[in-house]
Amino acid sequence: MNLLRAIGLTLLFLLATLSSSGAGEADLRGIIANFATAKGFSETGTVVHDLAATGDPAVEWPLAALADGNLYIRKADSLVFVGKEAGDSVELFDPLSGEKSADAAKDDITKIKVNNTLRRVIRDALGTLTLGAKDPAVRIAAADTMFKTPDAANIGPLDTAIASESVASVKALLEQARAASVLVSDRPDADKLAAIALIGARSDRNAVSMLTSVEANASGAVQEAATAAIANINSTLAFWDAGQNIWYGISLGSVLLLAAIGLAITFGVMGVINMAHGEMVMLGAYTTFVVQQVIRTSFPGLFDWSLVIALPLAFLVAALVGLAIERGVIRFLYGRPLETLLATWGVSLILQQAVRSIFGPTNQEVGNPSWMSGSFNVGQLAITWNRLWILVFALTVFAVLLYVMKRTPWGLQMRAVTANRRMAASMGIRTPWVDALTFALGSGIAGIAGVALSQIDNVSPNLGRGYIIDSFMVVVFGGVGNLWGTLVGAFSLGIVNKFLEPYAGAVLGKIVVLVLIILFIQKRPRGLFALKGRAVEA
Amino acid sequence: MNKSHTILYLDGVSVSFDGFRAINNLSLVLDKGEMRAIIGPNGAGKTTMMDIVTGKTRPDEGEVFFDGQIDLTRHDEAEIAMMGIGRKFQKPTVFENHTIEENLMLALKGPRSIFPALLHRRSTAEARQIDDILGIIRLGDKRDQLAANLSHGQKQWLEIGMLLAQDPKLLLVDEPVAGMTDAETEETARLLKEIARDHSVIVVEHDMHFVRELGVKVTCLHEGSVLSEGTLDFVSADERVVEVYLGR
């Protein structure tokens, strides 16, 4: 394997230095045809190398297709094609000209198998080939690849690329890639020390990874420099690790907040112990699933908007179900909180089984729109987009809710009914109506929480069960009836949990958090932000 | 000041909830055997004062002494109750799922731990005491009925009866005639006066007729402190009191 790569890279080096003379199309076809006869991954790998060795930019497309598993051999004539699946058949294109050939049935063609190792080989080969690409993003990816798979042979092409690079940030990456390659070459120690300094400045995990292998293989000054650089990076990383824990804690907190915030309304404001709250979250998640299904089949272009479309629908679905529960069950049980607990538990069983009967018991696929995928770095902190959006979303929901409660007539009525029902009723507020709408609001918010949670968790009938206990803990910890308490409760539980996790492990961490909550409730029986005074104790 | 003759001694007591000062530098002294009426508008701190005396609320500052030497701020409700302070709530609170007799039995003075209660058998002395109290509160013919079925006024009496069963030295009675008919009010006043003969009593009440009927010293609270103190006539002549009650 390493041998293969070495051969490949030497060839690449050769071609790069010889500049892109380009082999004839016939030669390329000849090499590509070898795919049909190659047996096993290593032989296919050889063909990839041969192809890359030509240095012809035309091989980029077939190689990329191979990496994606889209390169096929037609059984009838052993010709190689780039394929594109279209229903039951596959559209075939010539690998070099891109000319469309006749469609083929799946049975008539064989896919050329790739595995991780082969994909890596292709990635490396493409890395060198795409150093001169027009798109800076592709050049960055190439530089990144070459940094991770350093090879003395890369120095040449990298030098060429650095000389012609105009974007400063890309240039820096290319220089780091070159430094990495210098470290595995037999260049003099002085060059290597300079390279270590350059890489040390990166101060990220990849740099540590790179320097660790240098440390293991080098000796003398180079080794010492590597050790020092590693120690240096590690101390920086330790700082970032703490930051990372906080970020993870905030992120977990935002999930808890989303799950609990609807409960803060139904439980906190209305005093209804809604055990079916988790199922409202689940309904929201399933609404997202249905929306995505419709979009996938009918409007594929709208996929990135699917969550935005799902939000109001999820709110509506959950709110309507909430309304039905309130009108059908809960309104008969006001003032008997523990009985609402039992009744809503029953409702939750029914909802779960209903969803199971309709959608089946298995997980449903809810895709991440492109803007929710991947991550970006802040310093050494990898922040995933979905977590960030969920945080933003949770805070937005919180702010809107706070606004509704504090600044709108409806919120005023809601608070009036909570504070003094009789008085509110005598002032012309239709209290049953306010009750129903408040419960619907709480449920609706649980529904939109479901949209967000569908992005990070299973969409299955059991989805809600996983959140219900945590949600109650958050609301109780924060102080019932206080939205700010819920906010603070969610984030503090999230952060405490994430700080405990690396030391105690996930299981023990969670147990410790639960025990802490139990002890905390002893100390402050009404939570963090409890109202004090006579009124609440009466 | 010498506390030895006092049954209740409050000095400089303050308590606040979330910044709201419910009791503000309140001082109040009740002599042994005295009956005192406390009046004051809503929010004057009457109930909070009772909460402090009975150990439900801890004062932020100030002294609270019972019987001259017992510092009440160091004890909780049950201890204070055992020392001899009985309290009737504003809203009559009796055990609605128990019979009247059982209500009294639970209130009777005696050991208050679990195991004696488990093995308890009613003695003839206890039965006699219960009979006596039933006579005083005029519920003898309803002894086997559930408390839930009593009228509002009867529940008030039952609660007073439960206080009597405790045999306290000091009774705190919060709005005993709220919601009573005139006849019942009169009867209650008579009952309280009878009780006051051998107990110290504090009565909180809005009903001026009732207070007048009691004919005792009156303290008017306002915004957590004593506004005026003296006979009812004296207090009701006080301009500040008039202002507080009638509004500016």
Add this chain to the structure above:
Amino acid sequence: MRGNFSTITKMFSASVVAAGLLMSAPARAADDTIKVGILHSLSGTMAISETTLKDAMLMLIDEQNAKGGLLGKKLEAVVVDPASNWPLFAEKARELISKDKVAAVFGCWTSVSRKSVLPVFSELDNILFYPVQYEGEESERNVFYTGAAPNQQAIPAVDYLMSEDGGSVKRWVLEGTDYVYPRTTNKILEAYLKAKGVAAEDIMVNYTPFGFSDWQTEVSAIKKFGSAGKKTAVVSTVNGDANVPFYKELGNQGIKAEDIPVMAFSVGEEELAGLDTAPLVGHLAAWNYFESVDTPENKKFIADWHKFIKNDKRTTNDPMEAHYIGFNMWVKAVEKAGTTDPDKVIDAMIGVSVPNLTGGYSTMMPNHHITKPVLIGEIQADGQFETVSRTPGLVMGDEWSDYLPDSKDLISDWRAPLSCGNFNVATGKCGGKGTN
């Protein structure tokens, strides 16, 4: 109103009485059918996996009936719901055997459900077919294990990762859900890796609770562990529900299969159906069957399945194949024994050989485990696995791992005269290791 309440009470009591009567009514003993018990959770947390197996069994029984039944009688499926509740598994097993008089039971998922019904099966002497991969360390007379033992899944998977094709992995993360299967599998793997010369500091073991959903810390720990300059892989025994958030986090934190591949033992087509697999292409799983396997038997099986379940999107998976094999073996053994009497069938089972779906034959071995090929597959963008490696021959399930100190001397052979599930070759006695 009062009247209404009485009516309701009356109705309620009436229905209770009716329920009682139905309960106590003796099961109509129909001699013209052979009953087959299906003991899979249809509700609760395990329903997600087990419901499919119930349907698969119903399909297999239908097909067998279409072929004319068994011993001239029709087969009749008796479905019960143990509701993911382990004591209920035992109760339902007892009910199936004692009340419904089934000839064999196909069911359970997870070791705990199997362990809870074991005493029932040995007491009432009936047969259980267990279709899921498990940790081994067990061989019971009344149980046939059609799922993979660790050596039919874990060890070939690790071998593949260590090979050049697999990326010559040098550093290992053993990530699992905290229960017996991952614990035992990881114990075996640790011993195996150390025997292969992997240093202790190159192995990281971590456990998370069931249904764990916040993987940020764990994934970043994997990333950190993987940045030591050696090729790193994750061997995941993460169970069921926790997988989706795990893979989502992997994808989002940018852990690519080319850099740190994840080899899973509990992730099959069914689990992937709940995921967008595009960011996961190249991550691996080891099973004895993939839906993508291109054989005529498999094609027919999938077509039958889609027809039966009336949904072209439903996937097939390894435990379904295990039931397919187990059921066919049982049918064959019953035919061979000429009776459904469990005692005779148990004896007849050993040596029975039936086609599996991956183009070969599986045989029931004397240790009540079967022979299977081991396939390593890579996740594809369409949610299927692409086989990247396949053991050259069939692998025989090894119930007592050779890599655990306390079980390496044990073997199981249920043929007479040995008839022992834990025969100690060192002491020559049946009954485990003896003194410690």
Add this chain to the structure above:
Amino acid sequence: MITGRFFAAGADRRIAITILILLAVAVIVPLLNLAVSPTRAFYVPSYIVALTGKYLCYALLALALDLVWGYCGILSLGHGAFFALGGYAMGMYLMRQIGARGVYGNPILPDFMVFLNYKELPWFWYGFDHFWFAGLMVLTVPGLLAFVFGWFAFRSRVTGVYLSIITQAMTYALLLAFFRNDMGFGGNNGLTDFKDILGFNVQADATRSALFAASAVTLALAVFVTWATVGSKYGKLLMAVRDAESRTRFLGWRAENVKLFAFTVSAVMAGIAGALYVPQVGIINPGEFEPSNSIEVVIWAAVGGRGTIVGPIIGALLVNAGKSWFTGVLPEFWLFALGGLFVAVTLLLPKGIVGMWDSWRGNAKALRAASLAEEAGTDPVAPPPQKIVRSAATKPGDWSSSSPEPQPAE
């Protein structure tokens, strides 16, 4: 004395009948199982013995819960934890009895410890080879946990919903803890593969019958003890705390001690139920700590009628029989049925079957209690306008106009 009261009091006839039925069942069922030939009509098959034995343990658990919920207003959503702890104590004894008969043949270490490479028995397993010690632990472990938990919670006056939720947190934390393999309790698999109890094979019909009889007798005893407790002055006090906790405090009672005693006794009863349950079902694992299990216990008590002694027993038997029947006959629908039962009982039968029966039969005491409620209006759909709506959902089902639970969360 107490026994005199037992036979004399007409109102308590129901208790006497229950106890007599239980004792009779304890004798007759084993007889019908062991002495009657399987072909006869009266034969009780073994699986029915095992099944009903299990139900009796559930009934005991429901009765234990009812003591704190029905009589003291403490809605514990964590009683499953006490049940499971009692079960684990018994399970540990049964594990030790396996001895060298485990698959690895290790005379000291249970199988799961062998394959998890334990070298020696963890300290907390010491002593469990003796039945008396295990029996003691069955009582003390749940009792101690309840005592410590209750001591903290009641002293800090954690009530109502808060208490319910922290009891749930307690059982959830224990669930997670027992799932951990490092705890030394067998992790997810729990304890299983039992062989002997007191030298008798747990699989044998005779042992099963004996366990069944033991369960029935224990339940009868528990009924008697609960009845005696509830009927004593302490029992009155318990209900007084339920109905007006602050009043009891101002009368000088320590409400926290009153609750703590009931909570601890109840936990011990739950522990005994668990200990009887384990040898009959043959497994104990962390699933028993599942919060949903504890919630289900509450519904048993509610269905039968909380605040009564016979109610929880009837409820537990009926719901579990229904569950067995439904999961066999209509497996896909049984959750609908269970969920529907939860809703229907809370809405239509707030007093449960027994309470309903009482008001139906015009039982004098119940009528008296109901009279006031009827005054307040009996229509559950339209709450009477003259009362505060939140507390006015009072229906004929309620005992009285005052809510029997602690105050709402607000």
